[in-house]
Amino acid sequence: MGNNFLIWILIFCMFYTVSGEGCSLILKPSRIVVGFGESVTVNCEATRPVRVLGWESAISAVHTQEDRSVQWKVDSLIDWIEEPICYGVFFTAPRQCEEKLNLVLYKSPDSISIRQTNHTGPMVEGKEYQLLCEVQNIAPVQYLTLRWYRGQTEVYQHSFSDLTSSSPVQVSSTLVITPTKAENDADYKCVAELELGPEGPQPPPTLASEPLTVSIYFPPTFLSPETEVVDFTAGAEITFNCTATGNPEPVYSWQSSHLTEEQMKAEPVFTSSSLLPGTYTCTASNMLEKKSKQFIIKEKIKGV
Numbered sequence: 001m002g003n004n005f006l007i008w009i010l011i012f013c014m015f016y017t018v019s020g021e022g023c024s025l026i027l028k029p030s031r032i033v034v035g036f037g038e039s040v041t042v043n044c045e046a047t048r049p050v051r052v053l054g055w056e057s058a059i060s061a062v063h064t065q066e067d068r069s070v071q072w073k074v075d076s077l078i079d080w081i082e083e084p085i086c087y088g089v090f091f092t093a094p095r096q097c098e099e100k101l102n103l104v105l106y107k108s109p110d111s112i113s114i115r116q117t118n119h120t121g122p123m124v125e126g127k128e129y130q131l132l133c134e135v136q137n138i139a140p141v142q143y144l145t146l147r148w149y150r151g152q153t154e155v156y157q158h159s160f161s162d163l164t165s166s167s168p169v170q171v172s173s174t175l176v177i178t179p180t181k182a183e184n185d186a187d188y189k190c191v192a193e194l195e196l197g198p199e200g201p202q203p204p205p206t207l208a209s210e211p212l213t214v215s216i217y218f219p220p221t222f223l224s225p226e227t228e229v230v231d232f233t234a235g236a237e238i239t240f241n242c243t244a245t246g247n248p249e250p251v252y253s254w255q256s257s258h259l260t261e262e263q264m265k266a267e268p269v270f271t272s273s274s275l276l277p278g279t280y281t282c283t284a285s286n287m288l289e290k291k292s293k294q295f296i297i298k299e300k301i302k303g304v
Helices: 002-016
Strands: 017-019 025-028 031-035 040-046 050-056 062-064 069-074 085-090 096-100 102-106 111-116 129-138 144-150 153-159 169-177 186-194 206-208 212-214 216-222 228-231 238-241 244-247 251-255 269-272 278-285 290-298
Touching: 025 085, 025 096, 031 040, 040 050, 040 085, 050 069, 062 069, 111 186, 111 212, 129 144, 129 186, 144 169, 153 169, 169 186, 216 278, 216 290
Parallel strands: 017 096, 031 102, 228 290
Antiparallel strands: 025 040, 040 069, 050 062, 050 085, 085 096, 111 129, 129 169, 144 153, 144 186, 186 206, 186 212, 216 244, 238 269, 251 278, 278 290
16 A cells, blocks of 8 residues: 555645755756766655655656655766656645756767868869868757867858757858968868766867868969179170979970070079070969969170
8 A cells, every 4th residue: 555655645746746945855966977888876855844856757757755865876877868757745735745856977089070062182272262160969969069170270150059969960051262382281080079068078079180181273373573783794604593482393394496405404593604684484383373483684785
């Protein structure tokens, strides 16, 4: 009869349940952060005499009719369960109280990776590209922040606070970039960080992708693009330098009516002691563009 009476009391008191402020139950701790597979222990204490005190949970449910404290304990939490509820059935009003445990079960991702989307190989300066970061099996996603880095500089962060899922999920983030030549051979990476609050591990759990090195193609740019003019002195050695930066590496050619075929060889620096007055044009080119620079040997005017 005792068990039947207890069941009747529980059913009857469900219609008079109080939770939160005014409830005579205290959870210690009231919020707990647990890593996947770790143990967890939480006490529920009644602040006044209680008829029944217990935990409602898919795992390790328990109740007592003798004590004013009852413990919920799991040696290895590996199930993505609803938050456990401590309940108390009292002799006086309110007849029943409930307190839900703020339980956060977290799991670091299995992997995190970064890649280009809809493109392979080098990028071209000034064009728009997308990088994709993918995170496999992380929980809970609403505590996740993905941080994007170029080198050591954080360039973007993506929060998932608008999503809600207690079990592991796969998520991704896209970074849109318009690279410049200054970013050639830059390393991009993304870092997954679970910001679980003060009850969670400090510093927060993180996992970084392997870096993605991006190669940027850009047209030739002369170190000194201005036209250069030198005075002619018979037999004097003259050096022309039309070195340019570019990716792919520029190739060079020279044009002038005063140059032999041998003298038009593809070198950025040209030196000779037998050059005549006139215009000499150097062209630096790669697959993107051709750029030209002129060198002028100016003959001195007699009497000047």
